Amino acid sequence: MHPQTDQHSKVLKILQKYPPFREKMHEYLGIIEKYPPSREHMLDMLHDIQEYEPKHYLPREALLAVAEYLNIPLAEVASTVSFYSMFSLEPRGKHIIRICVSPPCQAMGGSSVLVALKDALNIDVGSTTSDGLFTLETTSCLGVCGVAPAMMIDNDVYGNLTEEKIQRIIEEIRRRDAAH
Numbered sequence: 001m002h003p004q005t006d007q008h009s010k011v012l013k014i015l016q017k018y019p020p021f022r023e024k025m026h027e028y029l030g031i032i033e034k035y036p037p038s039r040e041h042m043l044d045m046l047h048d049i050q051e052y053e054p055k056h057y058l059p060r061e062a063l064l065a066v067a068e069y070l071n072i073p074l075a076e077v078a079s080t081v082s083f084y085s086m087f088s089l090e091p092r093g094k095h096i097i098r099i100c101v102s103p104p105c106q107a108m109g110g111s112s113v114l115v116a117l118k119d120a121l122n123i124d125v126g127s128t129t130s131d132g133l134f135t136l137e138t139t140s141c142l143g144v145c146g147v148a149p150a151m152m153i154d155n156d157v158y159g160n161l162t163e164e165k166i167q168r169i170i171e172e173i174r175r176r177d178a179a180h
């Protein structure tokens with residue numbers, strides 16, 4: 001029997017033991033079983049599930065599905081998730097803003113840009129706006145120090161930030177989302 005199929009049947013057996021999670025775990029299994037059941041693909045699996053979730057996070061069922069598929073303890077998946085700041089166990093906003101707080105960006109005015117961002121969103125770092133549109137997070141160097149201070153919103157990089165530019169970017173995204 002192909003190892004993936006083997007793991008699939010094993011997970012299905014486990015699902016019988018967790019009826020409330022069954023449906024969600026089935027969904028996640030459908031996402032991760034394109035990878036061979038090997039630890040080296042754990043990050044890709046977690047990443048794909050987080051991308052799939054509209055609230056950009058990893059529910060408990062996701063961790064369970066990955067642990068069972070890889071045949072490893074749930075604690076091992078949980079510790080991987082907590083090690084990487086790109087993963088969240090809490091529901092997040094539609095757009096994830098990651099502002100760089102490493103020294104080169106700080107030296108170019110990053111602190112005042114962060115204050116402008118908090119003001120524009122009316123939230124603190126680690127929070128989500130009440131309309132569920134934005135989550136604000138900090139990050140270390142994004143690798144674009146040439147355009148410091150910089151941030152990422154979802155997969156897009158924004159550089160040479162100023163307080164005015166922050167206002168424009170946030171307004172533009174709000175407008176775009178309202179139009180859809």
Ligand code: FES
Binds near residue numbers: 100103104141143145
């Ligand atoms: S230090 Fe901010 S992008 Fe490198």
